[in-house]
Amino acid sequence: MARPLWSGSLSFGLVNVPVQLFSGVRDQALHFRQLHEKDGSPIETRRFCSKEDEEVSFDQVGHGYETDKGKPVVLTDEELSTAAPRKTRTIDIEAFVDLTDVDPIYFDHPYFLLPQGDAEGTRRAYRLLVEVLEQSDRAALGRFVMRTKEYLVAVRVRDGLLSLTTMRFHDEVRPTKDIPGGGRKPAKERLEHAVALIEAMSEDWDPSRYEDRYRKRLLDVINRKKKGRKITVPEDEDEPTPVPDLMKALEESLAQAKGGGRKPKAEDDLDDLSRDELYERAQEADIEGRANMSKGELADALADR
Amino acid sequence: MSVGLVHVPVKLFTATDSKTISFREVHLEDGAPIEHRRFCEKEGKEVPYEDVVRGFEVKKGQYVALEKDEMKAAAGGTGHLIEVEHFVPVDEIDPVYYDKGYYLGAQDKAKDGYRVLHDALEQTGRAAIGRFTFHNREYVAAIRPYDGVLALHTLHFADEVVDGGDLDYTKPRKGAGDREVKMAGKLVESLHEEFDPKRYKDEYRKAVLKVIEQKAAGKEIEPPEDEETEEPDDILAALEASLDGGGR
Numbered sequence: 001m002a003r004p005l006w007s008g009s010l011s012f013g014l015v016n017v018p019v020q021l022f023s024g025v026r027d028q029a030l031h032f033r034q035l036h037e038k039d040g041s042p043i044e045t046r047r048f049c050s051k052e053d054e055e056v057s058f059d060q061v062g063h064g065y066e067t068d069k070g071k072p073v074v075l076t077d078e079e080l081s082t083a084a085p086r087k088t089r090t091i092d093i094e095a096f097v098d099l100t101d102v103d104p105i106y107f108d109h110p111y112f113l114l115p116q117g118d119a120e121g122t123r124r125a126y127r128l129l130v131e132v133l134e135q136s137d138r139a140a141l142g143r144f145v146m147r148t149k150e151y152l153v154a155v156r157v158r159d160g161l162l163s164l165t166t167m168r169f170h171d172e173v174r175p176t177k178d179i180p181g182g183g184r185k186p187a188k189e190r191l192e193h194a195v196a197l198i199e200a201m202s203e204d205w206d207p208s209r210y211e212d213r214y215r216k217r218l219l220d221v222i223n224r225k226k227k228g229r230k231i232t233v234p235e236d237e238d239e240p241t242p243v244p245d246l247m248k249a250l251e252e253s254l255a256q257a258k259g260g261g262r263k264p265k266a267e268d269d270l271d272d273l274s275r276d277e278l279y280e281r282a283q284e285a286d287i288e289g290r291a292n293m294s295k296g297e298l299a300d301a302l303a304d305r
Numbered sequence: 306m307s308v309g310l311v312h313v314p315v316k317l318f319t320a321t322d323s324k325t326i327s328f329r330e331v332h333l334e335d336g337a338p339i340e341h342r343r344f345c346e347k348e349g350k351e352v353p354y355e356d357v358v359r360g361f362e363v364k365k366g367q368y369v370a371l372e373k374d375e376m377k378a379a380a381g382g383t384g385h386l387i388e389v390e391h392f393v394p395v396d397e398i399d400p401v402y403y404d405k406g407y408y409l410g411a412q413d414k415a416k417d418g419y420r421v422l423h424d425a426l427e428q429t430g431r432a433a434i435g436r437f438t439f440h441n442r443e444y445v446a447a448i449r450p451y452d453g454v455l456a457l458h459t460l461h462f463a464d465e466v467v468d469g470g471d472l473d474y475t476k477p478r479k480g481a482g483d484r485e486v487k488m489a490g491k492l493v494e495s496l497h498e499e500f501d502p503k504r505y506k507d508e509y510r511k512a513v514l515k516v517i518e519q520k521a522a523g524k525e526i527e528p529p530e531d532e533e534t535e536e537p538d539d540i541l542a543a544l545e546a547s548l549d550g551g552g553r
Contacts, residue, residue, distance in 0.1 A: 012492070012496075012547075013492050013496075013543065013544065013546075013547025013548070014543040014544075014546045014547040015540060015543040015544060015547065016543075022467070022472060023467065024401055024466070024467050025401070025461055025465050025466055025467060026464075026465055026466075026467055027465070028462070028464055028465050030361060031361075032359040032360055032361050032371070033359070033360050033362070033368070034343065034357050034358075034359065034360070035357070035358050035359070035360035035368055035370050036345040036346075036347070036348070036352050036356060036357065036358075037356045037357065037358045037370065038345075038356060039345065039347055039348070040360070040368060040370060041345050041346050041347035041348070042346045042360070042368075043343045043344065043345065043346065043352060043357060044343075044344050044346050045341045045342065045343055045344070046341070046342055046344055047330065047339045047340070047341060047342075048339065048340045048341075048342050049332040049334075049335065049337050049339065049340075050337050050338045050339065050340050051332070051335055051337035052332070052335070052337070056332050056339060060332060060333050060334065061330050061331070061332065061333065061339055062330075062331050062332070062333040062336075063328035063329075063330070063331070064328055064329050064330070064331030064336065064338065065326070065328055065517050066329070067521065071336060072329075072331060072336060073517050073520050073521045074331055074333065074336050074520075075328070075516065075517065075520055076333065078526075079516060079520060079526045080328075080513070080516065082516055082526050082527065083509065083512035083513040083515070083516045084509070084512075085508065085509065085512065093496070094496075095496050095497070095498045096493045096494075096496050096497045096498075097497070097498060097499065097500040098499075098500065101499065101500035102500050103451065104400035104403050104458070105320060105321075105406050105451060105456060106502060107400050107403060110400075110401045112467065112469065112472055114472060114473070114474055115474075115475075118475070120477055120478060120479075121539075121540065123475060123476065123477035124477040124479065124480075124481055124485075124540060125540045126477075127476060127477050127480060127481055128481040128485055128486065128489050128540065129489070131480075131481060131486060131489075132486065132489045132490055132493055133493075135490070136490065136493055138493060138497070141500075141505070143508075149325070149509050150507075150508055150509040152505050152507075158399060158401060158469060159468060159469025159470065160469055161469045161472065161474060163401070165400070165401075167505075168321055168323075169324065169502070169505060169506065169507045170502040170503045170505065171324055172321055172322055172323055172324050173320060173321055173322075173406075173502070174318070174319065174320055174321065174322055174408070176408060176451070176452040176453055176454045178318075179318055179408045179409075179410045179454045180316070180410040180411050180412075180413070180416070181410070181411060181416075181419070181420070181423070181453050181454045182411055182416055182417070182419040182420025182421075182423050182424075183411070183416030183417040183419070183420050184416075184417055184420065185420070185424075186417065186420055186421040186424055190421055191421060191424055191425055191428070194421045194422060194424075194425035195425045195428055195429055197308065197309060197311075197425075198392045198425055198426065198429050198431050198433075199429065201308070201309070201389075201391045201392050202391065202392045202393065202394075202429075202431060203391045203392070203393060204393065204394075204397065205393040205394065205397035205398050207402060207460075207462070207463040207466070208463045210434075210445045210460070210462060210463070211462065212462045212464075213381065213436075213443055214379060214380070214381055214442045214443040214444075217378075217379035217380075217381070217443075218376070218379035220379070221371065221375060221376070221378050221379045222361050222363070222369050222371065225369050225370070225371060225375065226363060226369045231371075231372075231375040231378050232378065233374050233375065233377045233378050234377075234378065234380075234383055235383070246311065246417065246418050246421065249309070249310045249311040249312075250309075250311055250421075252309070252310050253308065253309025253310045253311055254309070256309055256310070257309060274382065274388075275382060276381065276382050276388075276436070291378060291379065292378060
């Protein structure tokens, strides 16, 4: 199992539960490193003083804070670390709130908390907190310090375990009043049509049905490049224009959704499909070189089979 | 944003704005900004940015190099379109799937369509799930009503989310007793309050600003001491003591 990112104790009232913190998500992205084009050799970055034009070793680097009046304030690592809060091994629960009141827009990074060590007392206290939070549909709010920074966190139950999420502070979530929202209150009939369209296109939430097509395509591009094939870059498409008659568009979409969704299109209508749809079919058909094909080329390749 | 044949022109805004105090690297000796310069590991010479490509390691020390343009070949649809595939009950999406948060705003010419979509999502309790390409990569996103506007969350893929079952968790041999559950429930009630995000301030941000002020005023900065925590093992006694003390 992965190594814990942090260990300490979860404290609520006078109850302390020794816990360990694990990440709730894992990085699946493809990572690249910078190379020198000419010789394919890796690039390393070196730090230079912009004034002296000379290389600076890492221990000679400080933290500069720009102020309005010219010269930045410079802090050393030690000076900056004095701002780190004193309690470093405790998640202090301050309050319990209704889970439904905490909008996920405040959630930042997800983690799991697990009981630490094999003491029966720790495991029981952990289980007790899981049960109480689950039964009451509450989240615990608290603070804790990880790598010198203090976080506000919400602790709730996921998969029968305590899940901890770091939270954004109130002033870090932009107010919606600056966002251009909707116009007039919709006419009843329009709203009904939109609701009907949503209902017709509704399904259960199943995260496993979405695959990272970007990751897949990127791997495809890498493999093609490895074999020495040419990679062509697709050109930008134009932004679509809005349908002038919203009501008509709603009605037609609804008819389409009720008629079994947008999927069943005749094979000979390849030209009507988007590049993504064509690409998916090309993937199913295992058409070679599909990552570099334009919409038209994909349609042709599919039609030729 | 397209739903079936309906197109609603929208604009994307970031929903969050980190207020963490950021520093730039400076040379301690003279306070001058540090520059990061690229050097070829083999030649030991500086390399201009135009001559840098992205390398994917296929075997140890063996890279496939991609030009910046070639990365774009993987981007996905380039039509500035959020294509809604279907709708799901918003309550079924565990927030662990939400990655970055954005707001969708209405474009001037399409405010009515935006409002219809917003109101219909609210009435049905649904979120729209769709794909879109942003900064040269394709995302799956959930769009839901939030505070009078539409919020868009890019989503983690299922293989990025750690399942509780993947972790090494051992249940206690004996579950919590009735008295413990009852008392813990009471303690939760006694500390229960309405969620008000404004109540929580970023104390660390304040502390960092204070250190900066002290330093700017030429004051000495003292390091703090660490604190030890105690670990009582009698849950029942700890719960009782917590309740006696009014919770905290």
